[in-house]
Amino acid sequence: MTNWVDACAADEIDQEDVVRFDHAGRTFAIYRSPDDEYFVTDGLCTHEKIHLADGLVIDDTIECPKHNGRFSYKTGEARGAPVCVNLKTYPVKVEGDRVMIGLGA
Amino acid sequence: MNGDAGIIIVGAGECGARAALGLRENGYRRKITLIGDEVHLPYERPPLSKKVLLDHAEPRLPAVLNDLALAEKAIRHIGGASADAIDAAGKRLILSDGRALSYDKLLLTTGAAPRRLANTPASSRILYLRTMDDAIALRSHIRANMHVAVLGGGFIGLEVAASARSYGAKVTVIESQERILKRGVPELIAETITALHQRNGVAVKCGVAVLGIEADERHVGISLSDGKVIAADVLVVGIGAQPRTELAVKTGIAVDNGIAVNEHLETSIADIFAAGDCCSFPHPLYGGRRLRLEAWRNAQDQGILAAANLMGAARCYQAVPYFWSDQFDHTLQIAGLVDEGRTVVRRDLDDGAFILFHLDAEQRLVAASGVGPGNRIAKDIKLSEMLIAKRIMPPIEALTDGVNLKSLLPKAA
Ligand SMILES: Cc1cc2nc3c(=O)[nH]c(=O)nc-3n(C[C@H](O)[C@H](O)[C@H](O)COP(=O)(O)OP(=O)(O)OC[C@H]3O[C@@H](n4cnc5c(N)ncnc54)[C@H](O)[C@@H]3O)c2cc1C
Ligand code: FES
Numbered sequence: 001m002t003n004w005v006d007a008c009a010a011d012e013i014d015q016e017d018v019v020r021f022d023h024a025g026r027t028f029a030i031y032r033s034p035d036d037e038y039f040v041t042d043g044l045c046t047h048e049k050i051h052l053a054d055g056l057v058i059d060d061t062i063e064c065p066k067h068n069g070r071f072s073y074k075t076g077e078a079r080g081a082p083v084c085v086n087l088k089t090y091p092v093k094v095e096g097d098r099v100m101i102g103l104g105a
Numbered sequence: 106m107n108g109d110a111g112i113i114i115v116g117a118g119e120c121g122a123r124a125a126l127g128l129r130e131n132g133y134r135r136k137i138t139l140i141g142d143e144v145h146l147p148y149e150r151p152p153l154s155k156k157v158l159l160d161h162a163e164p165r166l167p168a169v170l171n172d173l174a175l176a177e178k179a180i181r182h183i184g185g186a187s188a189d190a191i192d193a194a195g196k197r198l199i200l201s202d203g204r205a206l207s208y209d210k211l212l213l214t215t216g217a218a219p220r221r222l223a224n225t226p227a228s229s230r231i232l233y234l235r236t237m238d239d240a241i242a243l244r245s246h247i248r249a250n251m252h253v254a255v256l257g258g259g260f261i262g263l264e265v266a267a268s269a270r271s272y273g274a275k276v277t278v279i280e281s282q283e284r285i286l287k288r289g290v291p292e293l294i295a296e297t298i299t300a301l302h303q304r305n306g307v308a309v310k311c312g313v314a315v316l317g318i319e320a321d322e323r324h325v326g327i328s329l330s331d332g333k334v335i336a337a338d339v340l341v342v343g344i345g346a347q348p349r350t351e352l353a354v355k356t357g358i359a360v361d362n363g364i365a366v367n368e369h370l371e372t373s374i375a376d377i378f379a380a381g382d383c384c385s386f387p388h389p390l391y392g393g394r395r396l397r398l399e400a401w402r403n404a405q406d407q408g409i410l411a412a413a414n415l416m417g418a419a420r421c422y423q424a425v426p427y428f429w430s431d432q433f434d435h436t437l438q439i440a441g442l443v444d445e446g447r448t449v450v451r452r453d454l455d456d457g458a459f460i461l462f463h464l465d466a467e468q469r470l471v472a473a474s475g476v477g478p479g480n481r482i483a484k485d486i487k488l489s490e491m492l493i494a495k496r497i498m499p500p501i502e503a504l505t506d507g508v509n510l511k512s513l514l515p516k517a518a
Binding site: 016050051054055056063065066067068081082 | 123126149169401402405409427429479480481483484487488511
């Protein structure tokens, strides 16, 4: 069962950008792609647990603000040194003007 | 000649490890041997002055490659062995234990070593910081109420000072120049960092020379040119590093402030490459100016590029120089070369964070430097780096007014 959590307003995130979302003791990163799709990953880099929301979104990648490790925020795939562990991704949907993210039940 | 001898990498640090991984990533199938004079698996150095000192439990080696990864990638790591000589004509590397290994191609990633103080007494209370073993030794001397003196207001000294303060140690930084971070860091940023240290209780003494050092196994006394004597429990010396060029010099490889390589990272002798802290290279973004960097990202990127070129790619190294430093809750980042700038434009961000844009005589962006709490400046520095790489001449108002730097990048076709 997916538990849908209301995370933020859809226009709170700029196009090709990311925001941080904290929920129930966990932290996530919510992305809006250049073509207006939304995505969610774990909020912390898999290298040294840095908040990815301070990083830069270009196309479909998020670049970590600390050592510039890159991930695809769409698939979570780690794309080159120094990151080698993929990011966990979560389902997301937009309802009205709200972004909802799907967490485990 | 030695068709299956493979590639030997001398120096199992960041750069060497990244090169070894890069070779496999690019599909290299023959032998890869990674030789390091440290006994440890390849590890990252940046945490040594930060996390490794601060971890309250036992410090963990920040490994780049563990045994499993080495086995999976079929990379042979020989630890605790130093490469003593190269027989370039016979394409053999001679190790300190007398072993001779044949190579098809050789990569030197020998890094740098701390500059040592001359004429100081031998004492376990005078320490340098380059290796994991150094960090472990230093940790054992940092305690609340101990007095840690740091010689040199460069990055390593300042990071050690910040870490030592977190333990509640008394900390004094001694810098002979009139300000800290004289090399490559703008004065405004150095001022912010000085204030940060003072706010956190570090005594920062600039413009004083060391006249003499006395030490035994418990104390260090440092006599300064202002007539004062600092009585410390431990002295950490951070007065810069020198490239490890011994092996290259012995072999007759050209050296110029580091092992001199061309834009493909090739040395003056065929089939021998060099990369990372040990080498100097011409940088195309700055008119071919010869640089030697001591920076983690450069070591990583040059290692990856060397891997491609060892396999014949002939790619040019042209990454924008980049460096960061973490002190207390602040991060400083620099992209590009500050000393190439003629004018400086400032942009203020939230929480006291700010960025300086450095423009050359033609108003081209050649560097961006910034400091602030957390990772506040990271996005703008990263975008600046992209602007520098693309040799953009941004309108000054756009830099000061806080427009999204992304909008200054050329649109992808
Ligand atoms: C304490 C500390 C903190 C740092 N913090 C930062 C930071 O915050 N940000 C940043 O950008 N950079 C930082 N750096 C710099 C960064 O770590 C270096 O740029 C990077 O490690 C260089 O990698 P390298 O592989 O070229 O050289 P090294 O890491 O020095 O590795 C070279 C290795 O080769 C070995 N070797 C040398 N000669 C021989 C031989 N003849 N035979 C066998 N082995 C040999 C050496 O012992 C060493 O293990 C820091 C460095 C230190 C020491
Ligand atoms: S913390 Fe993200 S790359 Fe290091």
